[in-house]
Amino acid sequence: MTEIFSWLPILLSGVKTTVLLTVGAALIACPMALIFGLARLSSHPSLYLPSACYIEIFRGTSALVQLFWFYYVLPHFGWKLDAFSAGVLVLGLNIGAYGAEVVRGAVQAVPREQYEAAQALSFSRQQTMTRIILPQAFVAMLPPAGNLMIELLKSTALVSMITLSELTFKGQILRASTLKSTEIFTITLLIYFLLSLCISGAVRKLERYVSYAKG
């Protein structure tokens, strides 16, 4: 039992990196999802084509290989990223691609009649989007977006593969020195679980805050 306490500081320093990775990647993913999700809906090829490429490329290839590519290949083109930046960037772009589809789906789910009602009241196209459509779409986006945030948290473990010492990496180091796989990986799992509980709790709070009376 006492040795568990001696591991905790090491694991917790890994937790700090895991949380920073998650928050950093989320800060990239949210605007990417919104911008590319809306661009995907445009009828303008110059908007929807780049968006479709981004979404399909990042969704359609392995996140782990993307990480290797950004960390090991980009330097050959003269762009050197440290492990943390590469991790934040790749995870952010990855989740952003999935998020763009969430945004697109939520906007498309708003009935056509809402656009017609807005047009009948002389709202401009931009006002229709910001005042009528997006607020309704946002409510529909939240549950799948919460899912993605949890997915993001768990995929930070991938970044251990490019030498970043986040939670999983620390767990592996401890296991190598103590050989207590059961205890260490159980604790590691528990920590991920607690972190994801925090995310789902926060998302549920936000859902309750933005949802309008449903009768």
Add this chain to the structure above:
Amino acid sequence: MAIETQSNRIIQMQKVCKRYGALTVLQNLDIDIESSEKVALIGPSGSGKSTILRILMTLESIDSGRVVIDGESLYDIHEDSTGSSVSKQQVSRIRAKVGMVFQSFNLFPHMSVLRNITEAPIHVLKLSREEAEQQAVEFLDLVGLQDKINAYPAQLSGGQKQRVAIARALAMQPKIMLFDEITSALDPELAAEVLLVLKNLARKTDRTMLMVTHQMHFAQEFADRIIFMEQGKIVEQGSPEKIFNHPQKERTRSFLKTVLEAT
């Protein structure tokens, strides 16, 4: 129709054609509507009644013909599809003169009743919040829903939703009000409460009103003129007295017989 001191056409549709692919919805349709006239469009489903309203609300374009609203040209398209195009500003100017109430209410579910009514006056007409809210209270009073001012659409009955939708359209002060089968989604009791509101409204304002309806008795009471349509054409039109009591065309007679017997 004695109210008109001068002949003042607020809506003119000339030779309007509208097709969806191979399906012709309106065929060389001519309709003139006088300012402050109350007109009811009746006819079987698919006869193009709602399409007329949607064209006037600028929700639908036309294939050829001419549409003039309150002296401004909305469409002027020749049969070979050439014609003068209308600027965006002109379309929005025309759109602001027209208001519409939909069969499916189409309230904004994320806004309270008050915000549903004030949102467009504040952000489109640029009224101050106080003005818009004061006006909203008056319109809610008119439709008998002052106590629901802070409710959300999902908390209202269908009839209440439709009355809010009427108040919301009125708040934009349109010269022309379009009502597209506004009681079709309601059970008879709720429909009656909406029709009562509409009847009061027709009596109180000199707005031009155009309604598509299947409620023959209401059309009879509400309208100055009935237009009976079938397959994108006007079969017969005239005063309610003429259409309901002395229809000239056999098709009008058989339609009215079927519909009136059913209700």
